[in-house]
Amino acid sequence: MMRYVLGRLGGVILILLAVCLFTYLIFFKLSPDPAVMICGKTCTPERIDSIRDVLGLNQPLLTQFWDFLSGIFVGRDYGSVHCSAPCLGYSFQTNESVWSMITARLPVSITVAVGAAVLWLLVGVIGGLVSAVKQGTWWDRSAMGLALGGVSVPNYVLALVLQYVLVVKLQLLPFPSAVPFADDPLLWLESYLMPWVVLAVGYACLYARLTRSNVIDTLAENYYRTARAKGLSGALIMRRHALRPALTPITTIFGMDFAGLLGGALITETVFGLNGIGKMAADSIAKNDQPVIMAVTLLAAFFVVIGNVVVDLLYTALDPRVRVVSS
């Protein structure tokens, strides 16, 4: 088991390094010269040269990459500007270290992701479960029809429709803003409600369909029939023999989806003007602020890769059939 975990962690480090290198090459080689971007309109060749020097752009590529990597662990200096320990770069457009930009916005993204996740898990899993048990009834058919519709709405379309109906026409909700919970809990709830719903709808529908088909498959398994034949009570069979195997695959997918959202819900945050990681990414892309774009890409990849490992470890704990045989 220990060997397996260590092996996986090694794989994680390799993948993250590859993502780092690839992002670095794309952003710093394909896109316009960062020195020219920073220098702005009133620019002299000497100034460009000195900026290049400060950023280390005159160094060979590998040296630059090494500086970037070591900056993450020990910090680095850009001329007179110091960027301390987890240094993912420095944005010369906002004059801030990228790390502090990220930590300032992470709470908003986490709030959006966690709220939506709770919503879609509840609605999706319970909806799918009820559909599976009442298979073939009008409830099942309408729920699954609705789920197909929900999967098909692009979230920015849903966001605009909700905003038009709930905010502009009916004036039931305020326009979303990233209010901290401690300032005004009610306004906080009202603000995040629409983003949560918009983000959750697609996932909820997907999870409902998955849960339904997994539970139906499980109900046809031999061990389920055995359990019934033994005369166990309905609730116990449902919990121990049907739900556990049916929901294990959902855990896997949930881990991946949730990890993907921690790197920022780009479209939802942008449409609702919530200042999280996703909106920061969109803004930085518009301004071509490369250090920020790169850091967000890395952060998001980091979450996905870690999520992947956590899910695999969890899976072995949840599903006795796939436990690694220690040889």
Added chain:
Amino acid sequence: MTTSPALVEVEEAVPSSAPPTSGRRILTAVTRDKGALACLVFLAIVVLMAVAAPLITNLSGWGPYQFDSAAINSDLGGVPHGSLGGISGSHWFGVEPQNGRDLFARIVYGARVSITISLSATLLTGILGVVLGMLAGFYRGWVDQVISRLMDFLMAFPALIFMIAILSSLPSGNRPVLLVVVISAFGWPYLARVIRGQTMTLANREFVEAARASGAKDSQVVFREILPNLRGSIVVMTTLAIPGYIGTEAGLSFLGVGVSPPTASWGQMISSSVSWYSVDPMFFAIPGLFLFLTVLSLTVLGDKIRTLIDQGEAA
């Protein structure tokens, strides 16, 4: 069913006996299901719009880039005249606020962009996914290692952020081609993963061993024994991928890195309607509805086909 005698004749004319997952069986089943048939009809209309866009706009009278300053109220900041976003006899879906471009024409030309890009991306991902997935599953060993690590790597990427970043930093060039390449580059691992797994299982089956024992070469085994058995998965995965790619294209255009204006795309139309949605809701409702219905139709159809193929395999 009135057509069954004709069908029986055709079946008999092909003695090789069509496999249970034949296209014909699926087509008849789809046309018998009302919901699926409605989806098929709607998709046919969208495809027709895409193919015959110039003809249709000739009939409707307005091109996608023509400004109609008579249709908008310049005193009110360019809001369309009349209710419902300026829907009238000459502008069937109304006009864009501010410059008065005909929404019907832009929807029709937008269909062209959506369909072309999503179908090309599907084709490219299909080829990449099937070829690489089969290579990995068939040869295993280091080939599998290389391809699998590449897939892990690509799937670890935050695809949307990365697509936006690449598209915004690359020179504009030929946007549609760039979109197709970028979408496919991040899309193929999802198909390849499934194909790889199935190829691995198939390669161990008796009929493959039998083919090998009778002296078939690798290429014969791959094309005659394995590929035909993957057909069901390929059809299902690709049909269900198309709506995803339509959504991705629209999303990228919505975020401003897709097709560049003045070319119309549904996503880009929705994007430009954002600042108008409170005064002119029709401007976003129309492209939003078309996008939703197209994605919905494809999803419903894909789902139906999957059920049919699963039933065929179980039979």
